[in-house]
Amino acid sequence: MRHTWRWFGPVDRVSVQDAAQAGAQGIVSALHHIPTGAVWPVAEIEKRQREVREGGLEWEVVESVPVSESIKTQTGPWREHLANWQETLRRLSAAGIRTVCYNFMPVLDWTRTDLRWTARHGAKAMRFDRIDFAAFDLHLLQRPGALDDYDEATREQAARRFGEMTEERRLALSRNIGAGLPGSADGYSLPQLHEHLQTYSGIGREKLQRHLVDFLAEVTPVAERVGINICAHPDDPPWALLGLPRILSTAEDYAFMLSEVDSPANGVTFCTGSLGALAANDLPAMARQFAPRIHFVHLRNVRREEERTPCSFYEDEHLEGGTDMVAVIAELLKEEQRRRAEGREDHQIPMRPDHGQEILDDLTRGAQPGYPAIGRLKGLAELRGIERALSHPIYGRVLSKRS
Numbered sequence: 001m002r003h004t005w006r007w008f009g010p011v012d013r014v015s016v017q018d019a020a021q022a023g024a025q026g027i028v029s030a031l032h033h034i035p036t037g038a039v040w041p042v043a044e045i046e047k048r049q050r051e052v053r054e055g056g057l058e059w060e061v062v063e064s065v066p067v068s069e070s071i072k073t074q075t076g077p078w079r080e081h082l083a084n085w086q087e088t089l090r091r092l093s094a095a096g097i098r099t100v101c102y103n104f105m106p107v108l109d110w111t112r113t114d115l116r117w118t119a120r121h122g123a124k125a126m127r128f129d130r131i132d133f134a135a136f137d138l139h140l141l142q143r144p145g146a147l148d149d150y151d152e153a154t155r156e157q158a159a160r161r162f163g164e165m166t167e168e169r170r171l172a173l174s175r176n177i178g179a180g181l182p183g184s185a186d187g188y189s190l191p192q193l194h195e196h197l198q199t200y201s202g203i204g205r206e207k208l209q210r211h212l213v214d215f216l217a218e219v220t221p222v223a224e225r226v227g228i229n230i231c232a233h234p235d236d237p238p239w240a241l242l243g244l245p246r247i248l249s250t251a252e253d254y255a256f257m258l259s260e261v262d263s264p265a266n267g268v269t270f271c272t273g274s275l276g277a278l279a280a281n282d283l284p285a286m287a288r289q290f291a292p293r294i295h296f297v298h299l300r301n302v303r304r305e306e307e308r309t310p311c312s313f314y315e316d317e318h319l320e321g322g323t324d325m326v327a328v329i330a331e332l333l334k335e336e337q338r339r340r341a342e343g344r345e346d347h348q349i350p351m352r353p354d355h356g357q358e359i360l361d362d363l364t365r366g367a368q369p370g371y372p373a374i375g376r377l378k379g380l381a382e383l384r385g386i387e388r389a390l391s392h393p394i395y396g397r398v399l400s401k402r403s
Contacts, residue, residue, distance in 0.1 A: 001297065001332060001387060002350040003380060004028045004061055006371060009048065013367040014376075016055020022377035023384060026060035027052045028101075028352055037068040037081035040088045045095050061296060061350050062092060063101040063269075064233070067215065072106055073199050074211055082215065086222045093226035099350055100223075101269045101296050103233040104212050106203075106244045107188075107196045108177070110236035110274070115176055115369035116358065117314060124358035126370050127314035128237055128277070134158035135165070136173050141190055143197065143242060197242060205245040209256065212247060216261040223265040229346060231267045231295035232257065236274035238281070239310045249278060251286050258293055267293040270332075273300035273354055276323040277313050284327040291335035295346070298354035299383050301325060315355050315370065318379035319386075329386050353379035 005024035007016055031044050052059040065088055070078040117127035135158040137146045178188040223230045238249030247253055254268055268290050275281045301321030305312040319325055339347035356375030389395055
């Protein structure tokens with residue numbers, strides 16, 4: 001696989017040179033300062049490329065070109081935003097970039113109740129606590145209809161939890177849940193979140209799926225023509241939140257998306273952490289099922305604290321948690337081997353060590369939550385070790401026989 005590293009630009013406390021020293025071969029980045037829905041200026045794309053090259057690497061994957069809420073709801077200037085998304089693809093292709101990740105999560109991107117929860121050995125990790133989230137929904141946001149989304153036991157626990165919270169914790173919970181895309185300065189206040197939720201009134205799961213297919217029907221032909229693979233990131237967490245539908249959470253969801261717009265350019269960002277939070281998802285089987293259409297991989301692990309949906313979970317170390325990372329990587333390596341035999345130019349799949357626990361000097365560096373230097377270095381080293389072992393001409397065969 002191609003070992004990449006997410007970098008948030010010059011504001012990132014972890015530099016491109018740090019990434020290179022950690023073993024990264026390429027950079028994953030985006031222009032977070034460009035307003036959602038606007039065309040990415042050529043000058044800004046070229047500037048980011050120069051910034052990455054100054055650190056000794058190349059900008060290889062875009063994560064993400066945001067899909068506006070107007071496109072998702074097909075309201076307001078959504079057709080203009082769609083045309084701008086297409087033009088951004090053309091400009092990125094002209095700059096030599098061949099992989100573009102996006103997501104179709106309504107209103108909220110990845111959602112956590114804690115950004116720096118203390119793990120068993122003092123490391124800091126991101127966490128989703130379903131009772132804290134219910135307390136936010138029921139007692140801070142006070143969303144109309146929220147009571148119907150929780151069972152009686154959860155409502156009672158949420159009321160107790162909310163009553164025990166300090167004002168500081170309540171404010172932190174609102175900030176954490178209302179945060180925008182990673183790397184952006186956007187976020188939602190409670191009134192703004194209410195307003196955005198109302199824009200999805202009347203948009204259920206099937207309608208949002210249709211809007212995704214409509215979006216892909218327009219952008220995929222452009223991606224094909226300019227030689228870019230676009231890849232949809234799964235919902236995180238993979239279940240409905242705040243009454244909003246989620247449509248990229250399971251194998252069935254991805255099978256629908258890929259069959260409706262059946263093009264090699266239309267593919268999957270295979271995120272083992274997002275998908276791994278849902279106990280019903282069989283990650284090795286999903287990697288095998290969607291292998292030809294996996295264009296980008298996020299390797300991370302989560303520890304489900306209860307076997308129910310939704311559940312509380314936290315970001316575990318890369319080789320811990322509920323996902324059999326060895327089995328997943330084995331499936332990805334098989335796909336790379338198959339692609340090489342076919343002569344595919346995209347035979348090497350870009351992956352990055354996603355998230356990571358803050359350990360050692362990370363604890364005082366103050367990096368973007370979920371994106372520490374040493375925690376990701378550790379994760380990348382472990383993942384590279386698995387890949388090297390499975391790729392070995394002798395030991396790889398031994399391991400495959402044992403599995």
